[in-house]
Amino acid sequence: MIYSRKIVHLLLSLAMIMALNSLAPFTGSASAEAVISIDSQADLEQIRSNPSGSFQLTADIDLTGSFVPLASFSGSLDGNGHLISDLTITGSASQPKAAFIVDNEGLIKSVGFIDVNIHSLDTNSTYWASGIVGTNNGTIEESFVTGTVSGGYRSAGIAITNRHIVRNVYSVASVDAKVESGALVAVSENGSTLESSYAVPDVHSDTNNTGGLTAYAYTGAVIRNNALLAGTIDSGSGSNIARIAGRLNGTPTFQNNIASTNALVQGAAVSGGTAANNQGLSVTDASLAMEATYESTLGWDFYSVWDMSAALGRPILRAEESTPTEISTAADLNLIRGNPSGDYKLTNDIVLTGRFTPIASFSGTLNGDGHAIIGLTVTADANHPKAALLAVNNGIVEKLGLVDAAIVGNSDDSDHWAAGIAAENRGMIRESFVTGVVTGGYRSAGIAAHNFGIVKNSYTDAIVKAKVESGALVAVSESGSTLESSYAKPHVYSEVNNTGGLSAYAYTGAVIRDNALLAGTIDNGTGDTISRITGRVNGTPTFQNNIASSNALVQGKTVTGGTVTNNKGLSVTDAALALQSAYETTLGWNFDQIWEMDAAAKRPVLRYFGTVPTPDRNPIIFRVLRDETETLSTGVDHRQMDFIDANGNRQKANIIEVAINLPQNHIIVGVKGNRIPPTDANGDYIRTVDAEGHDVIKGNVAVQAATTVIPGKKVVAGVNGEFYTEQGPEGYMIKDGSSIINGVRTSGADGKSYPFHGFFGIKDDGTAMIGNYGEDWEKNKNDLYEASGGQYWMVKDGVAQNFNGLVVSDPSDPNYDEQTYYRHADRHPRTAVGIRSDGNVFFAVVDGRGANGSTGFYIEELGLYMKELGAYQALNMDGGGSSTEVTLNEGTDEYEIRNTPINKVDGVNTPGVPRDVFSSLLVIVDQP
Numbered sequence: 016m017i018y019s020r021k022i023v024h025l026l027l028s029l030a031m032i033m034a035l036n037s038l039a040p041f042t043g044s045a046s047a048e049a050v051i052s053i054d055s056q057a058d059l060e061q062i063r064s065n066p067s068g069s070f071q072l073t074a075d076i077d078l079t080g081s082f083v084p085l086a087s088f089s090g091s092l093d094g095n096g097h098l099i100s101d102l103t104i105t106g107s108a109s110q111p112k113a114a115f116i117v118d119n120e121g122l123i124k125s126v127g128f129i130d131v132n133i134h135s136l137d138t139n140s141t142y143w144a145s146g147i148v149g150t151n152n153g154t155i156e157e158s159f160v161t162g163t164v165s166g167g168y169r170s171a172g173i174a175i176t177n178r179h180i181v182r183n184v185y186s187v188a189s190v191d192a193k194v195e196s197g198a199l200v201a202v203s204e205n206g207s208t209l210e211s212s213y214a215v216p217d218v219h220s221d222t223n224n225t226g227g228l229t230a231y232a233y234t235g236a237v238i239r240n241n242a243l244l245a246g247t248i249d250s251g252s253g254s255n256i257a258r259i260a261g262r263l264n265g266t267p268t269f270q271n272n273i274a275s276t277n278a279l280v281q282g283a284a285v286s287g288g289t290a291a292n293n294q295g296l297s298v299t300d301a302s303l304a305m306e307a308t309y310e311s312t313l314g315w316d317f318y319s320v321w322d323m324s325a326a327l328g329r330p331i332l333r334a335e336e337s338t339p340t341e342i343s344t345a346a347d348l349n350l351i352r353g354n355p356s357g358d359y360k361l362t363n364d365i366v367l368t369g370r371f372t373p374i375a376s377f378s379g380t381l382n383g384d385g386h387a388i389i390g391l392t393v394t395a396d397a398n399h400p401k402a403a404l405l406a407v408n409n410g411i412v413e414k415l416g417l418v419d420a421a422i423v424g425n426s427d428d429s430d431h432w433a434a435g436i437a438a439e440n441r442g443m444i445r446e447s448f449v450t451g452v453v454t455g456g457y458r459s460a461g462i463a464a465h466n467f468g469i470v471k472n473s474y475t476d477a478i479v480k481a482k483v484e485s486g487a488l489v490a491v492s493e494s495g496s497t498l499e500s501s502y503a504k505p506h507v508y509s510e511v512n513n514t515g516g517l518s519a520y521a522y523t524g525a526v527i528r529d530n531a532l533l534a535g536t537i538d539n540g541t542g543d544t545i546s547r548i549t550g551r552v553n554g555t556p557t558f559q560n561n562i563a564s565s566n567a568l569v570q571g572k573t574v575t576g577g578t579v580t581n582n583k584g585l586s587v588t589d590a591a592l593a594l595q596s597a598y599e600t601t602l603g604w605n606f607d608q609i610w611e612m613d614a615a616a617k618r619p620v621l622r623y624f625g626t627v628p629t630p631d632r633n634p635i636i637f638r639v640l641r642d643e644t645e646t647l648s649t650g651v652d653h654r655q656m657d658f659i660d661a662n663g664n665r666q667k668a669n670i671i672e673v674a675i676n677l678p679q680n681h682i683i684v685g686v687k688g689n690r691i692p693p694t695d696a697n698g699d700y701i702r703t704v705d706a707e708g709h710d711v712i713k714g715n716v717a718v719q720a721a722t723t724v725i726p727g728k729k730v731v732a733g734v735n736g737e738f739y740t741e742q743g744p745e746g747y748m749i750k751d752g753s754s755i756i757n758g759v760r761t762s763g764a765d766g767k768s769y770p771f772h773g774f775f776g777i778k779d780d781g782t783a784m785i786g787n788y789g790e791d792w793e794k795n796k797n798d799l800y801e802a803s804g805g806q807y808w809m810v811k812d813g814v815a816q817n818f819n820g821l822v823v824s825d826p827s828d829p830n831y832d833e834q835t836y837y838r839h840a841d842r843h844p845r846t847a848v849g850i851r852s853d854g855n856v857f858f859a860v861v862d863g864r865g866a867n868g869s870t871g872f873y874i875e876e877l878g879l880y881m882k883e884l885g886a887y888q889a890l891n892m893d894g895g896g897s898s899t900e901v902t903l904n905e906g907t908d909e910y911e912i913r914n915t916p917i918n919k920v921d922g923v924n925t926p927g928v929p930r931d932v933f934s935s936l937l938v939i940v941d942q943p
Contacts, residue, residue: 050093066090072097072126081105084149087118094126094158096334102128106135106142106167113167114145114175120152125334131162135170137193137221142168143175143201146188151207154180157320157332165191169201169230172214176200177207177229177236183320183332189217195230195261196220196250198243203260203267205235211315213330216246216278225250226261227278232293234265238272240313244329245277245300253281260293271313273298304328306443307469307497318608325378325410325442326356339382348374348388355379361386361415364628370640373399373406373438383415383447385623389630391417392638393433395425395456401438402456403464408437408444414623417449419630421638421659424456425868426482426510431457432464432490435477441467446609446621448473452637452663454480455868458490458519461503465489466496466518466525472609474619478506478663484519484550485509485539487532492549492556494524500604502619505535505567506663512543515550516567521582523554527561529602533618534566534589542570549582560602562587593617634815635879637661647731648940650674653902653913660880664842664870669900669914670884671732671858673938675783682777682856684750684801685733685935687714689723691753692743698757700743710741715929716899717910720937730910732902732938734846734858737804738834738893739933746774746804747792748934755796758804760834761788767832771818773808775848775890775936777801783856785848785888803892803936806838809878810849810889817875838891842871844898844917848936849886858936859884860900860914866926867915896930 051061054074062070068090075098082104099115106113113135115128128146135144143149144167146160151174160172169175172186177200186198195201198214209229216227224230227243243258255262258274274295276284288294302308306323309315309330317323324331339360340350345367351359351374358380367390388404395402402424404417417435424433432438433456435449440463449461458464461475466489475487484490487503498518505516513519516532532547544551547563563584565573577583591597595612598604598619606612610619641657654670673680686692692712693701703711714722720730738745738760745760762768773787776799785808786792796802809816822839823831844863850856859881863871872880874891881889896918901910918928 062088062092067121071095075100078102082115084110084112084114085116087120088116089120089153091122092126093124094334096125096336098127098129098335100129102131102133104133106144108136111136111142112149112175113143114149115147117149118152119148119150119155122153123147123155123158125157125332127158127332127335128160129162131160131164131188133162133164135167137166137168140168140194144170144192145175145201146172146186148174150174150176150178151181152178155184156180157183157334159185159187159332159335161187163189165189168193169195171197171199171201171230173199174201176202176204177209178204179206180208182208182210182212184212185214185330187215191219192230193221195224197226197230197261198228200229201231203229203232203236203238205233208237208239209241210237211240211313213242213244214246215244215329216248218246218248220250223250223252223255224262225256226293227258227274229260231262231264232260232267234267236267237270238267239270240315241272242303242309242313243272243274243278243295244303245275246279247282248278248280249282256280257293258285258288259295263293269293272296273308273312275300275303301495305469306330318605322380323411323443325380336380339380351377351379351381356410360384364389367391370394371404373401373403376407376409377405378409378442380411381415382413385414385625387416387418387624387627389418389628391420391422392640393421394423394640395431395433400425400428400431401464402432403434403436403438405437407439408442408463408468411443411445412436412447413443413445414621415447416624416627417451418627419632420449420451420453420477422451422453423640423659423665424454424459424481426455426457429457433459433481434464434490435461435475437463439463439465439467440470443469444473445469446472446623448621449475449477452478452659454478454659454663455665457482458484460486460488460490460519462488463490465491465493466498467493469497471497471499471501472605472621473501474503476504480508480663481519482510484513486515486519486550487517489518490520492518492521492525492527494522497526498530499526500529500602502531502533503535504533504618505537507535507537509539512539512541512545513551514539514545515582516547516563517561518549520551520553521549521556523556525556526559527556528559529604530561531592531598531602532561532563532567532584533592534564535568536571537567537569538571545569546582547574547577548584552582558582561585562597562601564589564592595619632661633883635661635876636883637663647902648680650677650680651731651938651940653732655913660876662876665868666872667862667867667869667914668880669860671734671900671902671938673856675781675856676854679941681728681781681939682783682801683937683939684736684748684803685719685723685730685937686712686750686933687719687722689725691750692748692756694754694756698755700756702741702743709931710933713931713933715931716935717901717912717929719935720901720903720910723937723939725939727942728939729942730903730937730939732900733935734860734900735893735897735932736934736936738806744804744933745806746772746788747796747802748804749776749799749802752779752800768830769832769835771807771822771835772804773806773890774802774804775892776803782854783850785850785890803934805848805890805892806835807874807891808888809847809874809891810882810886813852813882813887815875815878815882819875838894839874842873843894844871844896845877845894846892846898847877847881847889848892849881849884849889851885852887857884857886858900860898862898862915862917864917864924866917869915892936893932897932899929899932
């Protein structure tokens with residue numbers, strides 16, 4: 016698919032070039048069927064003997080000795096991106112015009128002349144010196160010259176006299192003449208065009224007529240969309256000299272030309288320059304180092320003609336780019352780390368496994384070429400606070416997809432950033448996309464956390480979450496940055512504020528234009544500085560022509576008052592956003608070269624990409640960051656898992672695996688001191704307190720494990736058990752074959768119905784079961800040796816359950832139960848027990864409420880997690896501040912709390928403080 020698209024685009028481009036070339040006034044009869052290859056200095060002589068032929072360079076050519084100019088040419092010379100080096104020509108009375116070709120009526124394209132040494136005489140106006148041609152009656156395009164051109168009566172880098180077209184060329188040559196001296200052209204004749212070109216001027220005339228681009232221009236000459244970079248333009252007289260054109264004869268046309276404020280004329284800066292006069296509009300060198308200046312201001316083609324060289328800080332021609340280093344494997348990505356200023360191209364999709372260390376700084380070119388990096392996982396730490404593929408990008412990243420990326424920041428400090436492609440972008444990111452999760456940064460964004468440069472023609476379909484600034488594309492749009500022609504499908508959240516569907520924050524001088532926001536959600540913890548396009552606005556950033564779906568919800572609500580020029584964006588329907596015209600006509604996106612509509616997804620995608628493999632996704636585990644297992648005893652293992660869930664939340668879980676099919680392994684209900692809870696004649700719990708008024712049964716899980724002393728056995732692990740009140744356990748409880756201890760929150764106990772309560776039990780035969788307090792309890796209660804209550808049977812016969820819509824939420828409803836609703840309505844730390852299809856048992860404790868960076872689960876999420884861990888049956892046990900897991904440290908003979916309980920101290924949730932609970936579920940093993 017990728018290559019077929021490229022072939023189509025190539026054929027279309029060739030057709031357009033042929034059509035444009037047909038306008039040139041050369042009469043050669045060269046046939047496309049007879050292209051002559053040139054790969055040596057000797058081969059160049061074929062042009063001399065066949066000046067109307069079609070030629071193509073197939074190699075760079077290093078010239079030696081003095082070259083005799085080609086008298087005339089009317090065919091086509093395609094340099095094919097190759098170079099001709101050390102062109103040396105010395106003019107004489109018999110050869111007054113020193114140039115590669117004296118008279119051109121043909122097409123010269125895609126050739127670079129480097130280190131030229133062209134010198135002529137200045138006796139009279141017939142003595143010329145030029146890098147490429149003397150008189151141009153044809154077309155010169157996508158070519159350049161470096162070196163020295165000097166000594167002519169007229170001298171120029173590209174052409175002395177231009178009568179037709181010079182376009183998409185540049186010169187970095189020193190040019191010196193007696194009279195007319197121009198960095199690109201000496202004389203722009205009536206009917207000529209000089210456009211979309213630039214020069215780094217080092218131009219001098221002994222007398223006058225001196226120009227940064229052209230020395231002399233006549234009525235009828237068109238000089239447009241050009242740039243002059245910093246340099247010098249000088250003459251002996253100081254007359255007829257200017258940055259764009261020195262001498263004017265009549266009224267040549269100047270359109271949209273710009274010049275560096277440091278392009279000095281006679282050693283001084285120029286005032287009074289405009290885009291429509293021969294001085295050009297003054298711009299800064301900083302703006303001339305930005306692609307947007309050429310592409311947006313001058314309309315240059317940066318898709319097929321130009322590219323921006325991050326190393327040079329100016330444009331270069333795509334045809335002249337060096338052969339990039341190919342990246343085809345995960346190991347090859349380290350080549351970038353070793354040479355961060357190099358040029359690279361992906362040749363395959365790359366699947367990553369394990370943690371990827373960000374590339375600290377990049378200043379080269381990374382061309383994804385329509386390929387994707389799949390499964391990128393980056394986690395911030397003290398040594399790498401900026402989590403992204405690239406920590407800092409000063410170069411160009413293009414045509415790259417990040418699929419199922421998991422970027423995890425650390426939001427403790429403001430310098431911890433998370434982003435898909437670049438934490439800090441000072442270069443260019445274009446025609447790229449990111450899917451997956453970016454979470455946990457103080458600032459998080461799908462593409463770039465801090466954008467100082469340009470992000471364009473890109474999109475994200477990623478979950479983005481941060482402590483403060485969170486934006487689907489960019490977190491902070493700095494002054495001077497551009498975010499354009501891009502879109503996001505937002506799922507954006509900030510714990511605090513500064514939250515935007517496209518950019519979280521924007522400063523004066525940032526430009527955000529021609530973008531679209533699709534349906535999705537933008538939320539934060541405070542409701543402050545939040546909006547569809549940009550959340551927080553500092554000063555007066557520029558918003559131009561941005562649109563947003565009316566179903567892009569902010570804090571769960573639709574937005575009013577949006578316009579194309581404010582930070583909300585103009586509201587449009589989802590139906591409109593499913594049409595190409597919304598992007599092509601309204602926003603001006605390029606659907607010929609860059610975008611195409613995905614009919615199934617009803618949104619744009621980038622043309623470069625074929626079918627990118629979609630990795631299998633689990634319903635709740637998005638990316639595992641750590642998964643470590645240690646053996647506590649034969650058949651008893653402790654597992655620690657850190658992961659990003661499918662909703663973009665960081666989670667930390669501790670899991671105890673118990674093979675109860677092994678006879679030495681047992682699960683019991685634990686209490687402090689391992690006593691049987693006392694009951695009255697009806698089976699109701701009799702609360703007994705110590706001198707300080709504490710329930711003698713209660714203790715944290717570590718205490719309950721430590722005080723459970725059973726001859727010939729030892730406790731190796733445990734978790735908190737069932738929900739409870741001061742009056743006793745919520746559900747029915749059996750400990751070590753005791754009589755049933757009545758639950759205080761079961762159906763009929765207090766006149767309420769508790770339809771979601773259930774129990775975990777160990778039968779007399781040692782098998783485990785989960786059931787409800789209806790038929791299952793009645794059927795099995797007499798066969799239970801241990802029983803502990805829970806709420807929400809989350810996995811039933813291998814199917815994760817969904818309780819949404821079943822839990823009564825209206826306090827006025829007679830069936831409303833505050834605890835049942837509370838436990839379901841929010842994410843909490845959770846404890847659960849699961850039974851596998853083979854009958855073995857495992858416990859899972861998931862931290863939450865920010866403890867140890869973990870978010871916690873909704874009940875349904877916990878059910879999905881338990882199923883993914885292999886549960887055939889699973890029950891939610893007590894959670895919140897009660898959730899605790901301990902294991903025995905054999906070395907110290909102490910019980911260590913392995914998770915991070917979060918309990919209230921003086922009314923504040925405090926991580927690391929265990930809660931005293933009524934009961935636990937302890938794993939005991941036989942001692943030898």
